[in-house]
């Protein structure tokens with residue numbers, strides 16, 4: 070019986086800002102071929118990577134590398150959850166939230182060095198209405214932004230920030246009912262983020278205290294937003310600090326339920342999923358094996 074290669078690289082050819090880097094050539098150049106056999110496959114459509122990752126896991130592949138941004142990482146992770154196959158990341162997106170949280174280098178050589186070392190650990194993931202996420206999920210403004218961004222041809226950090234600045238003034242909070250840690254809360258919700266990793270990507274920290282191995286999700290609730298709160302929140306997100314209590318509240322939990330009068334948009338790992346009026350969010354403790362840099 071022919072043995073499956075140790076490592077499958079899954080490249081999303083549409084990820085990230087246009088770049089001249091030939092990532093397949095970098096892989097061939099920098100992978101330790103004495104240690105690992107490998108193959109490179111390309112996604113042909115959105116939603117292809119979970120199939121490619123699951124197939125590799127079923128064939129006994131040790132590691133599957135997500136070559137792309139957080140959308141690709143989400144898809145590869147979905148195919149590997151609760152298996153023995155580890156996920157590595159070769160970051161090619163514009164945000165790269167999970168790679169940054171796990172301290173995977175942003176350059177291909179650095180990311181391949183981490184892969185060559187082969188240090189594996191287990192991390193949590195989450196589900197929002199049964200949609201898995203590994204970095205963040207959310208309802209309200211961040212989901213609205215992901216829905217608008219998905220329909221826009223523009224990519225990159227600058228377009229993203231411009232979009233947020235344009236839309237933030239028009240977006241209105243909605244009333245929600247929240248059940249968390251045995252408590253019920255009737256509140257307004259501008260945005261509610263469920264963070265497994267600390268950041269959305271691009272070092273924008275929505276939950277600075279999030280620990281990806283603690284079996285808990287960090288919830289960040291912004292009830293209402295005005296100019297002062299928006300400035301405080303943006304400053305804290307960019308400097309990796311908890312925002313002032315007037316701007317945002319933080320909770321740690323295994324499970325949270327949210328019900329809304331009007332349907333609200335939600336996202337999983339920055340990909341817009343849909344609009345519903347009930348959300349059930351769970352942590353899935355230590356459900357994904359990942360390749361990370363060795364701690365010093």
Ligand SMILES: Nc1ncnc2c1ncn2[C@@H]1O[C@H](COP(=O)(O)OP(=O)(O)OP(=O)(O)O)[C@@H](O)[C@H]1O
Nearest residue numbers: 084085112113114115137138139140141162163164
């Ligand atoms: N071959 C393909 N053709 C079209 N879409 C694809 C293909 N392969 C994957 N996709 C979709 O591309 C989406 C975006 O991918 P990804 O998030 O990796 O890149 P990005 O949006 O450029 O990065 P970031 O999320 O960091 O901004 C994914 O949700 C995935 O479903």
